[in-house]
Amino acid sequence: MDGLIGALLYSCSEHVLETMFFAPVLEEVDAAASDGHSRVTSRLHFHGKPCGDFEVDADPAVARALTAGFLGIEESDVKPLQEDEVMAEFCNMTCGSALSSLGRVEYFSLETPTTLRPAEFAPVVEGVRRGFLLDQGTLSVCLRVDFDRN
Amino acid sequence: MALQILIVDDSPAMRSFIKRVLKLSGIEVDEFHEAGNGLEALSVMLNNPIDAVLTDINMPVMDGETFVRKLRGSGPFIATPVVVISTDATTQRIQTMLSLGAVGYLQKPFGPEQLRNELESVLGVNYE
Numbered sequence: 279m280d281g282l283i284g285a286l287l288y289s290c291s292e293h294v295l296e297t298m299f300f301a302p303v304l305e306e307v308d309a310a311a312s313d314g315h316s317r318v319t320s321r322l323h324f325h326g327k328p329c330g331d332f333e334v335d336a337d338p339a340v341a342r343a344l345t346a347g348f349l350g351i352e353e354s355d356v357k358p359l360q361e362d363e364v365m366a367e368f369c370n371m372t373c374g375s376a377l378s379s380l381g382r383v384e385y386f387s388l389e390t391p392t393t394l395r396p397a398e399f400a401p402v403v404e405g406v407r408r409g410f411l412l413d414q415g416t417l418s419v420c421l422r423v424d425f426d427r428n
Numbered sequence: 429m430a431l432q433i434l435i436v437d438d439s440p441a442m443r444s445f446i447k448r449v450l451k452l453s454g455i456e457v458d459e460f461h462e463a464g465n466g467l468e469a470l471s472v473m474l475n476n477p478i479d480a481v482l483t484d485i486n487m488p489v490m491d492g493e494t495f496v497r498k499l500r501g502s503g504p505f506i507a508t509p510v511v512v513i514s515t516d517a518t519t520q521r522i523q524t525m526l527s528l529g530a531v532g533y534l535q536k537p538f539g540p541e542q543l544r545n546e547l548e549s550v551l552g553v554n555y556e
Contacts, residue, residue, distance in 0.1 A: 297537040298445065349441060350448045363441040371536045374515020378535065385520045388486060 283380070283406045283421060290375040291410065291419050294368065300347040301412050309409030309418035312337075317399035318361065320369035324377070326386035330423040332373035333403040334365065337415030338395075341365055344417075366391040376421055429553055430458035432476060436469040436483035436495065437513075446482060446513065446543075453544035464488075466495025473505055480551060481510045485525070493528060500529035509550045513538070 288306065295301045318341035321333045336344070345364040346353040369391040377383050401407065405422030433450065435443045443462050450457055461476055463469035467490040469481065481499075485492035492512060499505045511532035512525045522533050532550045534542060548554055 294537045297539050345441075349444055360441060363439055367439055367441055367445075371515050374517075375535070375537065378515070378517035383518060385518055386516065388515070390486075 280406050283376075283423060284408060286376050286379050287372075287406060287419055287421055288408050290379060291372050291408065294372045294375060295344075295410070295412070295417075298348060298371065299344045299368070301344055304411045304413065307409040307411045307416055309407040309420070311409065312399060312416055312418055313401065314398050316395070316397055318365055318393065318395055319399060320362075320365040320391045320393040321402060322366075322369055322373060322391040323389045324373065324386050325389070327384040328382070328386070328423045328425040329427055330421065331403040331405065332369060332376075332422075333401060333420045334369045334372065334417065335399050335401070336365065336417040339414040340412055340417050343412070343414045344368060362393040365393045369393075372419055373421065377423075380423070382425060429551075430456040431479040431551075432459050432461065433457050434461040434463065434469060434472055434476075434478045434481045436463045436466065436481060436487070436492070438464050438484065438487040440464075442484070449538075449540050449543050453540035453547075455544055455547055466490030466492065466498070469495055470498065473499075473508070478505075478508060480547060481508060482513050483510060483530075485512060485514045485516065485521070493524065496525065496528045496530055511546055511550055 292303045317335040319335045345356045345361045348364045403420045403422050405420050407420040409418040435446050437443050461472050463472050465487040483492045510530045512530045513534045515536045517535040532546045534546050
């Protein structure tokens with residue numbers, strides 16, 4: 279099951295990045311390489327069948343570039359609040375897209391994501407994690423799905 | 429035919445993105461209106477001649493399901509086209525929204541062409 283989730287997570291993340299953030303993925307990287315570094319993190323919990331958690335962490339330069347790409351503005355004009363909103367949108371869209379593609383999902387409801395800036399990132403969600411290299415640095419996503427609880 | 433479009437989403441960033449994509453899509457928009465939830469959207473619609481509504485589902489105060497149900501209940505907005513834009517593309521959710529009276533459903537992520545196709549289909553126009 280983890281292999282299927284990992285493949286879906288990769289393809290959905292890549293599709294979201296390219297379609298809505300105009301950010302092509304250069305290659306897949308080891309997601310754990312970001313642990314202990316300064317990252318912008320967005321996280322959400324979802325209810326339903328199944329329930330679970332989703333987490334995204336990104337280099338601050340990646341978060342800024344994604345925000346500029348999403349809003350169609352210059353990176354130098356990006357404000358911290360906009361960055362928080364856009365990282366939350368990425369978290370929301372990628373999680374929703376992955377869950378919608380997962381065959382066994384009956385229904386789900388996403389909680390509002392929270393965005394944080396930990397000095398030394400440590401993943402909170404223990405699930406299937408995939409990492410990506412973009413032009414400005416790395417980004418990783420992690421999905422935990424629990425089919426046994428609502 | 430230049431349109432008056434109402435975008436309903438609790439995220440200012442997403443509303444901004446949808447406006448940008450609409451501009452890129454080639455659809456002629458006369459005026460954009462925005463609301464952060466269904467209740468605000470109803471207020472905007474009372475004061476503006478809206479041609480089409482693009483709405484999210486998960487929103488505070490009044491969510492997309494309740495909003496569409498109220499629009500379709502009675503009154504002047506019973507025939508205003510509503511397209512749902514959501515990350516949730518489960519069969520159950522799509523069927524629920526269409527049965528409530530939404531006439532289109534667009535899953536995020538989407539690009540300008542998909543949004544244009546959806547609006548052309550819903551409004552019966554062609555912007556080619």
